[in-house]
Amino acid sequence: MADDTLFSQVLDPANRADPYPLYARLRETPVARQSDGKVVVSTHAAIRSLVFDPRLSSEDLPPSRRPRTGNPLKDWFLNPLKDRVANAHRPLIFRDPPAHDALRGFVMAEFGVERVRALHGRVSSLVDALIENCRGRDEVCLVEDLSYPLPVAVICDLLGVPEADEPQFQAWATQLATALEPDARGDEATRRANVAAFDAIASYMRALIKAKRRHPTGDMLSGLAARGASGEARMGEVDLISTAILLLVAGHETTVNLITNGMLTLLRHPDELERLKSEPARAPRVIEELLRYEPPVHFRTRKALGDIDIGGTIIPKGTAIILLFAAANRDPARFADPDRFDPDRPDIQHFGFGGGLHYCVGAPLARIQAEIALLALCRRLHDPRLLADPPPYRPGASLRGPEMLGISITGIT
Amino acid sequence: MSGTPEPLGIAIVGASLAGLRGAEALRLNGYDGPLSIVGDEPYRPYDRPPLSKHVLAGELAAGATQLPNLVSLDARWHLGQAAIKLDREARIIALAGGTALSFDRLLIATGAQARPWPDPEAARLSGVHTLRGRDDAADLRAALVKNPGRVVIVGAGLIGCEAASCCRDLGLPVTLIDPNPTPLARSLGGAIGGVIAGCLRDAGVDFRPGTQVRALEGDGAVRRVALSNGAAIDADLVIVALGAVRATGWLAAAALMADAGGVTCDGACRVLTADGTAVPEIYAAGDVARWPIPLYDGRLVSIEHWGNAVEQARHAARNMLAAPDDQRPYDHLPAFWSSQFGINIKAVGLTEGADSLAVVQGSLAARRFLAVYGQAGRSIAAVSFDEARWLPAYAERVAARRPFPPIRDANDQPAITSLPPGFPPPRAARHHGVAMGGAHG
Incomplete structure (x- = not known):
């Protein structure tokens, strides 16, 4: 079946650098059934309708062949999308209403405008220091030098992880990130390393939460841990740990790609890079267009709780549905000249942060980091040029981004 | 004087x-x-939905509601x-200034316009308010902050309930009177209205269902509200919150099909003469326009909601500039919202004629739900209480x-x-074809 071949090709690392021609062909069948029973949805209209459909579930996804660990918390993490594990204690991206709403409510209450705004200065000084580290070199390795370390440090700050523990946290985050990829195929050694990292971070979190309860420090984890003290609803300890780990991993992996894809795109469009440099006020438009043009997350999987009629097709109850957000972002039925990077386009209603119920909780924080990082890179790097185009990509088809991005420079400001 | x-x-x-x-x-x-606006x-044009919410609550000044000009x-x-x-015939409009x-x-x-209290003398008593315009809201807000004694609200439609909610937030004692068994009975029916009745009770509102007001009494200022039960x-x-009458008095001599229920139009928003002929150069849009709505099989309705004002005006403007043989019919999915007692209410469709109701997500008990209205097996409307995120999916089906x-x-x-939706029997036609009476949004 032709459609089937197309999505297999999307998963094939050989097509990682430019999956967009495949997406264009997939869009010809907006709801494309695969031979394994999954359905791939790729047009803007169909995805828009589905993310607001109450019959879409993020729970109880089809079982995988991975072994269970016996620890449900570990299972959701190590078998994130494929294993049918107990729903209790899965974090909110794997939950439906009403449980999802309660968990999300806790997080949103601690993820307010003030808290995000307060991180502005911290992000700026981190970015400046990371760029400063490159002084004297004629080459920047963007992922290693900036895209990777920045989000982890910011999330540590947000959660309230002491600065001294950050390097350790960073190591765990890097290890666990590999397990979040929906199409990851880790070998036994990777799996063991993931389990070890998971156990380590979970017990670290447990201790940290206990400490925050005793001595609140004004950060998100203190806020989450303090809830319930005066009788209102509270988050259970296991939920708290799983939420903290989710924030770390989800906020981290995606932001890395947003910054790296962003710089890659600007280097491929030098006029835009120059314009951004001279008109910093363009940054929000540039970021939104990046989220459309090269989004950090290309697809997510859901399940149909009932028969869903869409675009003349019935998706049967129980079907796994792949929402191909990145294809919808390039849908010519919605966006004029969709394959052109154009921050001035009047309509940028992208799915770069997903959509509907599970719309990215951390979107404002991601926007701030991308804006500050890209503006600083444009301003401070002298004569930046790509060393390899396309760059090598990480294996993931969903959390898609370069593994490294070498940029030659003649100096830094 | 009459100028050139x-x-x-x-x-x-x-x-x-x-x-x-x-x-x-x-x-x-x-x-x-040339374009004239009267x-x-x-x-200048202002936004009405905040008047019965943020303005009464003191979060927004009545004068801060001006609508932005988009063009x-x-x-x-x-x-x-x-x-x-x-x-x-002469294509002339006479204005009050001459x-x-x-x-x-x-x-x-x-x-x-707000439907006034039927006894004009009592309606003029100081302390008797209606709530429709900017000045109404400013006057009412000014009166509320003077910490009056008991506030009596006549009519438990959307405006009456929103006002009750605001007054309780301000700590004022409130009595709310309505002839129906529950609030919002005409717009949403008794089953859903019962949820708001629970909110009224919890908020400490003295709600008097099944009660008529006989008279407003006083001596210059209102002192008492006399009820039909003695x-x-x-x-x-x-606060007199009895819904609205369409502003068609100025059309009385124009031989159009116009009354307190609106001015009747054809499907393309052109007004009809008394003998039913469409007038090619006169259109109507918004609350005042009564037209055969295709989605409900051409029933004549006038929709008092924000979204209709926007869409119908755009549609009428488009047709005004189009050739006579290019007049497009106007269809619309009515929608409104309200906020009261901390609940965000959103609804789509016309509930009139519903014979059944089903809660499809959440629960009435939790006051967080989505419910659908049915008529003869067809989904005709949906309402959400703090569940607006799923409403588009149901709106699509409606x-x-x-x-x-x-x-x-x-x-x-x-x-x-499936539950009985609990709508009161149709009232004697004060004006017909009014959907979801008393709403604003």
């Missing part, structure tokens, strides 16, 4: 949401001739000059005339059972 007629062009009578969006649509569609209030209009504004007469305004084409967007309630402030109930196997879905 203004140059011809397009006139819009009504300077509220529909008038403004209609004017903008004319310009966006390329109309570059408004009876002295203000440069280059219009002649005649504000504070109500249109008092339409001479259809101006005579000539036009080639006319958009009627005069909206509606009881009386002492009151320092009365617009597509899907069976009732429309969606099974949703998340957080209870066992679906």
Whole structure:
């Protein structure tokens, strides 16, 4: 079946650098059934309708062949999308209403405008220091030098992880990130390393939460841990740990790609890079267009709780549905000249942060980091040029981004 | 004095949401001739939904509700000059200040007025308020902050309930009186109205269902509200929230099909003469327009909601500039919202004629739910209490005339059972075709 071949090709690392021609062909069948029973949805209209459909579930996804660990918390993490594990204690991206709403409510209450705004200065000084580290070199390795370390440090700050523990946290985050990829195929050694990292971070979190309860420090984890003290609803300890780990991993992996894809795109469009440099006020438009043009997350999987009629097709109850957000972002039925990077386009209603119920909780924080990082890179790097185009990509088809991005420079400001 | 007629062009009578969006649509569609906009209030177009919410609560000044201009209009504004007469043959509008305004084409967007207390003398007592315009809201807010004694609200429709909610937030004692068994009975039915009745109770509102008000009594200022059951309630402030009547008085001599229920139009928003002929150069939009709505099989309705004012005005403006053989029919999915007692209420469709109701997500007990109204097996409307995120999915089904109930196997879905929606029997036609009476949004 032709459609089937197309999505297999999307998963094939050989097509990682430019999956967009495949997406264009997939869009010809907006709801494309695969031979394994999954359905791939790729047009803007169909995805828009589905993310607001109450019959879409993020729970109880089809079982995988991975072994269970016996620890449900570990299972959701190590078998994130494929294993049918107990729903209790899965974090909110794997939950439906009403449980999802309660968990999300806790997080949103601690993820307010003030808290995000307060991180502005911290992000700026981190970015400046990371760029400063490159002084004297004629080459920047963007992922290693900036895209990777920045989000982890910011999330540590947000959660309230002491600065001294950050390097350790960073190591765990890097290890666990590999397990979040929906199409990851880790070998036994990777799996063991993931389990070890998971156990380590979970017990670290447990201790940290206990400490925050005793001595609140004004950060998100203190806020989450303090809830319930005066009788209102509270988050259970296991939920708290799983939420903290989710924030770390989800906020981290995606932001890395947003910054790296962003710089890659600007280097491929030098006029835009120059314009951004001279008109910093363009940054929000540039970021939104990046989220459309090269989004950090290309697809997510859901399940149909009932028969869903869409675009003349019935998706049967129980079907796994792949929402191909990145294809919808390039849908010519919605966006004029969709394959052109154009921050001035009047309509940028992208799915770069997903959509509907599970719309990215951390979107404002991601926007701030991308804006500050890209503006600083444009301003401070002298004569930046790509060393390899396309760059090598990480294996993931969903959390898609370069593994490294070498940029030659003649100096830094 | 009667001046020289203004140059011809397009006139819009009504300077509220529909008038403004209609004017903008004319310009966006390329109309570059003279454009006059007439408004009876002295203000540029402003937004009404906040008046019964944020303005009463003191979060927003009544004067801070001006609507943004989305397009440069280059219009002649005649504000504070109500249109008092339409001479259809001569194509002249007489304004209250004596101006005579000539036009080639006319958009009627005069909206509606608060239905006054039927006894004009009692309605003039100080302390008796209605709530429709900016000045009404400013006056009412000023009266509320003087910490009056008991506030009596007559009518438990959307405006009455929103006002009750605001007054309780301000700590004022409130009595709410309605002839129906529950609040919101006409717009949402008794089953859903019962949820708001619970909110009223929890908020400490003295709710008097099944009760009529016989008279407002006082001596210059209102003192008492006399009930039909013989009881009386002492009151320092009365809010009369009895819905709205369409502002069509100025059309009385124009031989149009116009009354307190609106001015009747054909499907393309052209007004009809008394003998049922469409007038090619006169259109109507917004609250004042009564038209055969295709989605409900051509039933004549006038929709008092924000979204209709915007869409219908744009549609009418488009047709005004189009050739006679290119007049497109106007269809619309009615929608409104309300916020009261900390609950965000949103609804789509027309509930009139519903014979069944099903809660499809959440629960009435939790006051967080989505419910669908059915009529003869078809989904005709849906309402959400703090569940607006799923409403578009149901709206799509209502617009597509899907069976009732429309969606099974949703998340957080209870066992679906069909309940009687609990609408009161139709009242004697004060004005017919009014959907979801008393709403604003």
